[in-house]
Amino acid sequence: xxxxxxxxxxxxxxxxxxxxxxxxxxxxxxxxxxxxxxxxxxxxxxxxxxxxxxxxxxxxxxxxxxxxxxxxxxxxxxxxxxxxxxxxxxxxxxxxxxxxxxxxxxxxxxxxxxxxxxxxxxxxx
Numbered sequence: 001x002x003x004x005x006x007x008x009x010x011x012x013x014x015x016x017x018x019x020x021x022x023x024x025x026x027x028x029x030x031x032x033x034x035x036x037x038x039x040x041x042x043x044x045x046x047x048x049x050x051x052x053x054x055x056x057x058x059x060x061x062x063x064x065x066x067x068x069x070x071x072x073x074x075x076x077x078x079x080x081x082x083x084x085x086x087x088x089x090x091x092x093x094x095x096x097x098x099x100x101x102x103x104x105x106x107x108x109x110x111x112x113x114x115x116x117x118x119x120x121x122x123x124x125x
Contacts, residue, residue: 018117023081043076044119047085051112059096059104067096077118085114 028036050073057066074089088111092099099107 018082018084018114019121020081020083023079027079040080043080047073047076047115051108051115054092054108054111059099059101063096063099067093070096080118082114082118085111085118088114 024036024040027039030036031039050069053069054066059066070089070093074086074093077083077086077089088107092104092107092111096104
């Protein structure tokens, strides 16, 4: 699996590439083309739902849930090589408790943009 161990705080999140192309190929080698395609479809569906969910949660009342959801998103995005989205999710995971509402919304906007960029760079299949 693709391991995201670099500390994203060292770079601006938009400095990260939207997608690491070799990550999906590694997944295909591990579980096959059909399995990788199925898992990727689930990732897109769950990520879209998770990004919408973040917009419905109150940061003040649900920061622990937001951090858990961000952790899950970080892991899934990393598996598929969506480096920018994974880095932003890590930022949200680590800072959810200390963010202000404006910072939270700005981070969600960046995550939405990273998701869109990853989708645009996704190879057909």
